[in-house]
Amino acid sequence: MRIPYAELRRSLGISDLNLDLLRCDALGLAPLLIGAELLIDGVGGIIVETEAYLLDDPASHSYRGRTPANDAMFGPPGRAYVYRSYGLHWCFNIVASGCGAVLIRALAPTHGIDLMAARRETSVNLCSGPGRLTQALAITGALNGHRLDLPPFSLSPRTGDPSIIAGPRIGISKAVTYPWRFGMVGSPFLSRPFDREADRRTR
DNA sequence: CCAACGATTCGCT
């Protein structure tokens, strides 16, 4: 008797996304995460903007080798890499295969909007930007290295097939031309617009 | 040891 592979995965509680988390490098995973649902303690939404950072990538924290600060990027894929930015904000990444990571830059809020607004002390731009997103979801360095398939995290694969646009990454000074920022076409929750419709991908 | 610098955000012009 032959069991369909997809059904077998479901029965084992293994989603496409969970498999891909363990298999993909950051450049493969970043567009795949567009449309996925990210929750922390039931609060969060739909990922609409990501950036890929690879080992062989001058803009990546892993580029200059393993240190205590970037240790999570060198660990198993499917975990969180959380770091402090500008001494003020936290940024949340999903570790991919190959010592890279995907920076989660924006969500479309769907769950716990009132709580996010309370944490942010505003009702606008709740999750549009990497620092705003971690504030709204209460992500701190305490979650660095934490598995994403266990509480408080919940990461679910997308159900649809969104149009995805690519463009240069934001706020970096090296490798500035690599088009490794990905966004959901038409989302009002992007941290910044993408420049050119010509960069559109579909996937 | 010390100086410089961010994978940012916010407020003001």
Place this chain on the structure above:
DNA sequence: GCGAATCGTTGGC
């Protein structure tokens, strides 16, 4: 569009 806030990490001497 510009500059301040703020601090751990990094790189140079």
